[in-house]
Amino acid sequence: MNIFKTTFLAALSILFIGCSSTSEETVTEMYGSLKDGDATKLFRVVTEPKARELTLNAFKKCSVNKALYKTDDFRLAKDCFIEMYGKMNVKNIKVTQTSETEAYAVVTFENNSKNITNKEYLRKLKGKWLIIRYQ
Numbered sequence: 001m002n003i004f005k006t007t008f009l010a011a012l013s014i015l016f017i018g019c020s021s022t023s024e025e026t027v028t029e030m031y032g033s034l035k036d037g038d039a040t041k042l043f044r045v046v047t048e049p050k051a052r053e054l055t056l057n058a059f060k061k062c063s064v065n066k067a068l069y070k071t072d073d074f075r076l077a078k079d080c081f082i083e084m085y086g087k088m089n090v091k092n093i094k095v096t097q098t099s100e101t102e103a104y105a106v107v108t109f110e111n112n113s114k115n116i117t118n119k120e121y122l123r124k125l126k127g128k129w130l131i132i133r134y135q
Contacts, residue, residue: 021128022129023122024105025129026045026122026131027093027120027122029045030042030046030120030131031088031107034085034088035085035086037078037079037080037081037082038081039081042054042081045130046131047125047130047131047133050130050131050132050133055077058080058083059076061080061084062076062083062084084111087111088109088110088111089111090107090108091108091109092106092107092108093106093108101123101124102124103124103129104121105119105120105122106118106119
């Protein structure tokens with residue numbers, strides 16, 4: 001498993017595939033991609049440090065036999081994301097734009113019978129909204 005190779009490929013995918021046009025679409029796409037286990041789609045809407053954080057967290061908590069994946073980090077990420085977020089149900093997304101290039105979103109969702117609220121911070125970089133971190 002080479003997480004650095006995965007995040008490098010993810011960063012490259014951002015260059016070649018467009019990002020969401022609004023901050024709300026970006027947040028919706030991030031949560032949808034986590035639920036679907038779509039690492040490529042996820043990496044289009046988050047910054048590289050955020051991608052690394054989400055992926056490492058999923059790898060740490062995932063119960064699959066990681067040795068079976070050898071060097072297929074994207075398949076491992078998919079299975080781990082689905083294990084962690086596959087039953088997630090987003091209930092509400094409220095985006096507040098604080099400037100031309102910055103916003104935050106309060107996201108309420110249910111995952112594994114727990115109600116959770118996250119605050120996601122977004123920044124518009126080169127005309128595209130990306131999630132930079134959460135609280």
